[in-house]
Amino acid sequence: MTDIAPRQLAVLVDAENVSPALAPRILSEAAKHGRVEIRRAFGSAASAGWGKALVRYAFHTADRTPQAGGRNAADIELTIAAIDLLHDTRIEGFCLVSSDSDFAPLAIRLRQSGRHVVGMGERKTPRAFVEACDEFAFLEGASGAEMPAAVSFTEIERRDDFVSLLVAAMASLDKNDGWVDIGLVGVSLREVEPGFEPSKFGKKKLKSLLQSCGAQVEVVTTAHSCLVRISARDR
Numbered sequence: 001m002t003d004i005a006p007r008q009l010a011v012l013v014d015a016e017n018v019s020p021a022l023a024p025r026i027l028s029e030a031a032k033h034g035r036v037e038i039r040r041a042f043g044s045a046a047s048a049g050w051g052k053a054l055v056r057y058a059f060h061t062a063d064r065t066p067q068a069g070g071r072n073a074a075d076i077e078l079t080i081a082a083i084d085l086l087h088d089t090r091i092e093g094f095c096l097v098s099s100d101s102d103f104a105p106l107a108i109r110l111r112q113s114g115r116h117v118v119g120m121g122e123r124k125t126p127r128a129f130v131e132a133c134d135e136f137a138f139l140e141g142a143s144g145a146e147m148p149a150a151v152s153f154t155e156i157e158r159r160d161d162f163v164s165l166l167v168a169a170m171a172s173l174d175k176n177d178g179w180v181d182i183g184l185v186g187v188s189l190r191e192v193e194p195g196f197e198p199s200k201f202g203k204k205k206l207k208s209l210l211q212s213c214g215a216q217v218e219v220v221t222t223a224h225s226c227l228v229r230i231s232a233r234d235r
Helices: 020-031 051-056 073-085 101-112 127-132 159-170 182-192 206-211
Strands: 008-014 035-042 093-097 116-121 135-138 217-221 226-230
Touching: 008 020, 008 073, 020 035, 020 051, 020 093, 020 116, 035 073, 073 093, 073 101, 093 101, 101 116, 101 127, 116 127, 159 182, 159 226, 182 206, 182 226, 206 217
Parallel strands: 008 035, 008 093, 093 116, 116 135
Antiparallel strands: 217 226
């Protein structure tokens, strides 16, 4: 069997919009999608506290030219660099790190050029940017801790919203009496909503989220798999 080479990525960070404390999380998340070939941070990185992180995590940053001053200077520099990198045939995907909706047009442009685009940002990231990416990773919860049990669905997202999303995600999947493997469910959920993460609905794992839906969703674990189906009344 022929091994498939990992996708080669460029990680582009809006340093004025993202905390340097998230640098290891950014690179860890990027590694799930391919091999990071280029790491660049944009903006006044030193004043934003990125000075040490740039060195420790081998990010490159260019000195800002006088013409690039102003509130949106980092956005402009990052966008120009991304478009320039389209001419680098090594780069097959981009990780755009920001919570700024201004990058939605850039994500769309990169996808139109056949590049895979992974967005990363905080939960405040506007939906326009989230939806413009192939995939989106929220950077909060870097410790990986489960949401507190006391947090209700209504404080994160209504449970019925998740069930509606689940129904849409499972509609096109092949089923055996309604049952679908949980792995396929996870893939389809991210296709329907690129920014989907269980933590958005208050759970660390998809299985936990599905099990928390009560009678609306059935989950069965076997020795070799975990199967999911929508309860008959909700199909």
